[in-house]
Amino acid sequence: xxxxxxxxxxxxxxxxxxxxxxxxxxxxxxxxxxxxxxxxxxxxxxxxxxxxxxxxxxxxxxxxxxxxxxxxxxxxxxxxxxxxxxxxxxxxxxxxxxxxxxxxxxxxxxxxxxxxxxxxxxxxxxxxxxxxxxxxxxxxxxxxxxxxxxxxxxxxxxxxxxxxxxxxxxxxxxxxxxxxxxxxxxxxxxxxxxxxxxxxxxxxxxxxxxxxxxxxxxxxxxxxxxxxxxxxxxxxxxxxxxxxxxxxxxxxxxxxxxxxxxxxxxxxxxxxxxxxxxxxxxxxxxxxxxxxxxxxxxxxxxxxxxxxxxxxxxxxxxxxxxxxxxxxxxxxxxxxxxxxxxxxxxxxxxxxxxxxxxxxxxxxxxxxxxxxxxxxxxxxxxxxxxxxxxxxxxxxxxxxxxxxxxxxxxxxxxxxxxxxxxxxxxxxxxxxxxxxxxxxxxxxxxxxxxxxxxxxxxxxxxxxxxxxxxxxxxxxxxxxxxxxxxxxxxxxxxxxxxxxxxxxxxxxxxxxxxxxxxxxxxxxxxxxxxxxxxxxx
Amino acid sequence: xxxxxxxxxxxxxxxxxxxxxxxxxxxxxxxxxxxxxxxxxxxxxxxxxxxxxxxxxxxxxxxxxxxxxxxxxxxxxxxxxxxxxxxxxxxxxxxxxxxxxxxxxxxxxxxxxxxxxxxxxxxxxxxxxxxxxxxxxxxxxxxxxxxxxxxxxxxxxxxxxxxxxxxxxxxxxxxxxxxxxxxxxxxxxxxxxxxxxxxxxxxxxxxxxxxxxxxxxxxxxxxxxxxxxxxxxxxxxxxxxxxxxxxxxxxxxxxxxxxxxxxxxxxxxxxxxxxxxxxxxxxxxxxxxxxxxxxxxxxxxxxxxxxxxxxxxxxxxxxxxxxxxxxxxxxxxxxxxxxxxxxxxxxxxxxxxxxxxxxxxxxxxxxxxxxxxxxxxxxxxxxxxxxxxxxxxxxxxxxxxxxxxxxxxxxxxxxx
Numbered sequence: 001x002x003x004x005x006x007x008x009x010x011x012x013x014x015x016x017x018x019x020x021x022x023x024x025x026x027x028x029x030x031x032x033x034x035x036x037x038x039x040x041x042x043x044x045x046x047x048x049x050x051x052x053x054x055x056x057x058x059x060x061x062x063x064x065x066x067x068x069x070x071x072x073x074x075x076x077x078x079x080x081x082x083x084x085x086x087x088x089x090x091x092x093x094x095x096x097x098x099x100x101x102x103x104x105x106x107x108x109x110x111x112x113x114x115x116x117x118x119x120x121x122x123x124x125x126x127x128x129x130x131x132x133x134x135x136x137x138x139x140x141x142x143x144x145x146x147x148x149x150x151x152x153x154x155x156x157x158x159x160x161x162x163x164x165x166x167x168x169x170x171x172x173x174x175x176x177x178x179x180x181x182x183x184x185x186x187x188x189x190x191x192x193x194x195x196x197x198x199x200x201x202x203x204x205x206x207x208x209x210x211x212x213x214x215x216x217x218x219x220x221x222x223x224x225x226x227x228x229x230x231x232x233x234x235x236x237x238x239x240x241x242x243x244x245x246x247x248x249x250x251x252x253x254x255x256x257x258x259x260x261x262x263x264x265x266x267x268x269x270x271x272x273x274x275x276x277x278x279x280x281x282x283x284x285x286x287x288x289x290x291x292x293x294x295x296x297x298x299x300x301x302x303x304x305x306x307x308x309x310x311x312x313x314x315x316x317x318x319x320x321x322x323x324x325x326x327x328x329x330x331x332x333x334x335x336x337x338x339x340x341x342x343x344x345x346x347x348x349x350x351x352x353x354x355x356x357x358x359x360x361x362x363x364x365x366x367x368x369x370x371x372x373x374x375x376x377x378x379x380x381x382x383x384x385x386x387x388x389x390x391x392x393x394x395x396x397x398x399x400x401x402x403x404x405x406x407x408x409x410x411x412x413x414x415x416x417x418x419x420x421x422x423x424x425x426x427x428x429x430x431x432x433x434x435x436x437x438x439x440x441x442x443x444x445x446x447x448x449x450x451x452x453x454x455x456x457x458x459x460x461x462x463x464x465x466x467x468x469x470x471x472x473x474x475x476x477x478x479x480x481x482x483x484x485x486x487x488x489x490x491x492x493x494x495x496x497x498x499x500x501x502x503x504x505x506x507x508x509x510x511x512x513x514x515x516x517x518x519x520x521x522x523x524x525x526x527x528x529x530x531x532x533x534x535x536x537x
Numbered sequence: 538x539x540x541x542x543x544x545x546x547x548x549x550x551x552x553x554x555x556x557x558x559x560x561x562x563x564x565x566x567x568x569x570x571x572x573x574x575x576x577x578x579x580x581x582x583x584x585x586x587x588x589x590x591x592x593x594x595x596x597x598x599x600x601x602x603x604x605x606x607x608x609x610x611x612x613x614x615x616x617x618x619x620x621x622x623x624x625x626x627x628x629x630x631x632x633x634x635x636x637x638x639x640x641x642x643x644x645x646x647x648x649x650x651x652x653x654x655x656x657x658x659x660x661x662x663x664x665x666x667x668x669x670x671x672x673x674x675x676x677x678x679x680x681x682x683x684x685x686x687x688x689x690x691x692x693x694x695x696x697x698x699x700x701x702x703x704x705x706x707x708x709x710x711x712x713x714x715x716x717x718x719x720x721x722x723x724x725x726x727x728x729x730x731x732x733x734x735x736x737x738x739x740x741x742x743x744x745x746x747x748x749x750x751x752x753x754x755x756x757x758x759x760x761x762x763x764x765x766x767x768x769x770x771x772x773x774x775x776x777x778x779x780x781x782x783x784x785x786x787x788x789x790x791x792x793x794x795x796x797x798x799x800x801x802x803x804x805x806x807x808x809x810x811x812x813x814x815x816x817x818x819x820x821x822x823x824x825x826x827x828x829x830x831x832x833x834x835x836x837x838x839x840x841x842x843x844x845x846x847x848x849x850x851x852x853x854x855x856x857x858x859x860x861x862x863x864x865x866x867x868x869x870x871x872x873x874x875x876x877x878x879x880x881x882x883x884x885x886x887x888x889x890x891x892x893x894x895x896x897x898x899x900x901x902x903x904x905x906x907x908x909x910x911x912x913x914x915x916x917x918x919x920x921x922x923x924x925x926x927x928x929x930x931x932x933x934x935x936x937x938x939x940x941x942x943x944x945x946x947x948x949x950x951x952x953x
Contacts, residue, residue: 046822049607051703052757086588086818353598354588358818428815480822487607 026321027108032331035341037098037463041088041350044475047487053080071237078237079425086353093469095130103129104465125151138330148310150176174372175228176468182222191481201485206274226310235366247492250280347461360448360460366422374410383436392419541814547800552619602814603758628686633671640667658739669729673722702753704760706768758811
């Protein structure tokens with residue numbers, strides 16, 4: 001066991017009462033051994049901002065009749081602007097390295113809600129252990145460390161229909177768990193570039209120009225505890241969409257609020273801009289992990305001052321759940337399973353900087369994020385555009401889900417989003433031919449066979465069960481974070497300033513006799529543009 | 538991918554670098570190979586085979602198209618300074634060659650009418666000038682090569698002929714100021730300053746004309762390279778005209794090395810090259826760029842098997858091209874070791890020896906500047922507003938006074 005793994009910060013106390021919480025019920029714990037993997041590479045998002053990409057995006061946005069921008073709407077341009085960096089960094093975060101056989105686990109927790117007229121929440125925590133601490137008979141090492149990699153929380157609703165009672169599921173949240181990166185953490189070299197971090201970086205640069213100094217320390221960049229990153233951040237289309245939506249709508253909403261009349265009159269300074277960007281932040285993502293009752297309960301069981309704990313051992317879990325042995329299921333691999341388990345020799349290494357590696361990374365990131373949204377845990381498909389009419393054709397071979405309802409609309413959605421959202425940016429709007437053969441298990445590993453231009457398949461194997469260690473919103477280079485903040489800030493400010501408001505949606509009618517601060521194009525430019533409007537009092 | 542790789546190869550040939558079969562970029566002089574490095578790593582071309590190498594992290598991959606104009610790219614900076622140095626070394630070589638030709642009575646036996654007409658602009662030449670001028674020019678080259686004769690500065694959001702462009706290549710002649718103020722070398726006479734001025738004005742006839750060599754670019758994806766290459770096209774054609782004029786003489790001494798011009802053929806294909814270059818993942822976000830190389834290691838390192846402490850060499854090396862018998866020996870000039878020359882960033886052989894490059898010049902004697910082509914949007918110097926409207930250059934609701942390339946993100950604009 002690796003002693004560097006930062007669990008010694010949690011002082012486990014023995015001889016205490018079990019920290020059971022009646023509302024948090026652990027339903028099952030499923031464990032399964034994993035194979036060995038090529039070292040995955042951290043490929044953070046990288047930007048290409050030039051006149052061409054900005055103009056193209058602006059033209060596209062100006063043709064949008066709605067306020068809301070969808071990922072498919074920017075899909076043709078997202079890859080030009082934001083893509084994963086082909087220059088990767090090997091991910092060394094996981095304990096004992098990637099050639100270690102270990103266990104992966106799925107922990108199903110039911111969070112009972114005592115409030116009336118609401119339903120229980122079901123949480124799937126998924127992660128890995130530090131080594132293969134299980135015997136052939138299924139006995140588990142109580143000191144083996146479990147690390148939560150990601151989780152999804154959804155709600156089960158039973159509604160009456162004419163044909164009887166039917167179940168519906170509503171996804172509450174699906175997130176990756178990012179490691180603490182404060183200066184005293186062993187992961188202090190990690191920098192995060194979630195959309196919130198981009199906005200906060202823009203705020204910091206505004207505040208820096210107020211103070212005329214570079215010595216502002218943004219404490220929000222460092223976290224003492226684990227934080228979360230939404231799964232949708234891993235899809236570069238959704239990432240760009242989220243940035244645009246939140247900046248354009250949020251900042252415009254702030255500008256147009258009556259509170260800011262005074263600011264509009266005296267002129268907008270950097271402080272106003274920083275406050276305006278504050279409205280663009282995603283507060284749900286910024287919520288600490290401890291809002292989840294299970295994670296908070298883990299911290300209570302540890303008795304630490306940390307509010308959220310994402311690493312635990314079976315010993316601690318038993319304090320929450322004394323009947324843990326009855327619900328634990330260790331899946332002993334059969335011969336067939338062992339044969340199909342990945343090893344380092346049967347797949348391409350991730351260090352290459354070529355197009356196939358980048359495309360495999362994008363497909364894996366984006367498709368897994370979409371699968372989380374659609375309750376699909378495992379999918380096997382093949383897709384190609386080497387067809388008669390050149391259109392992409394996708395064949396679903398197998399789909400598995402954690403919920404029990406008709407998955408047909410979800411499968412149609414995933415085919416549509418694959419062909420219209422992910423693949424256009426990789427094939428440059430269907431200009432290049434491709435072949436794909438994918439098998440993704442979001443709780444296990446994913447296999448991506450990819451070929452461009454009729455070449456041979458290249459097989460990439462990705463440990464999805466530990467994808468928090470190589471997300472595209474992680475970077476190990478602090479300069480990269482500054483670059484992407486500067487580039488995206490440049491993009492967002494230019495796009496929002498130059499967008500033409502020809503939307504069909506309902507806008508406040510500007511009556512010149514009543515107009516105080518609302519001008520048709522950009523109300524925030526009012527000190528100059530107000531001169532054009534004659535106010536009759 | 539071949540178009541992109543060929544473009545990079547031609548661009549490097551313009552800067553007098555060649556590539557081997559593997560894709561490594563190097564400069565060969567006197568049977569000694571000098572590799573181009575960025576961030577202490579050798580530079581590789583982005584071929585498919587190279588991108589899949591296991592040891593790819595030990596190299597810097599040269600791939601900057603399409604440009605990221607929101608921040609300045611270090612590899613474009615390097616290419617720009619390499620090309621700028623190549624223009625300067627070619628000019629210095631020509632100045633020395635003209636001095637040698639004027640001092641060499643045997644060479645002047647077969648003088649042509651054009652040569653006579655060209656040389657008639659240089660008045661009062663004597664043997665002392667043949668000594669003084671090459672040493673003065675070499676002294677300038679030692680001090681700051683990229684700022685010696687010609688300097689190309691890429692300005693973002695500049696104006697050219699009273700129009701705004703994303704990028705403007707601004708060409709200046711720093712030597713003219715030094716000639717006017719006469720502060721190059723103490724051994725130079727007033728007469729020598731006049732002669733050197735005549736030589737430069739005969740090589741670059743329009744060097745006093747404002748904005749003559751400047752060019753602007755409204756290319757959406759590669760404005761820096763596009764503006765740079767347009768300016769270099771004009772400069773290189775004037776230099777190559779002189780090379781072609783003295784071809785027989787230079788070939789007789791084995792030093793006919795005009796500037797390679799293959800890359801200018803690609804200039805018209807730039808949109809296609811950009812489209813192809815998107816198929817290669819952009820390598821310009823390499824962490825080697827984030828940490829600048831230590832100052833004691835020169836960016837172009839020599840052959841690792843024969844390392845040379847370039848920056849510690851004395852500035853005044855035995856580089857005087859003048860023989861004792863008062864005849865200028867260009868052969869000796871060509872034998873200047875690049876390791877002895879502590880140039881700005883880039884060690885360039887002053888004589889620009891590369892025996893592999895000996896193309897026939899495509900710039901004929903009666904060269905004329907390119908005529909405006911109105912329906913080519915990439916001909917940025919001559920944009921017809923009607924056709925530009927067709928290509929959508931003015932349709933976007935952008936304030937032309939603050940184009941996208943005007944400034945990097947530095948917070949809100951002050952006039953808001």
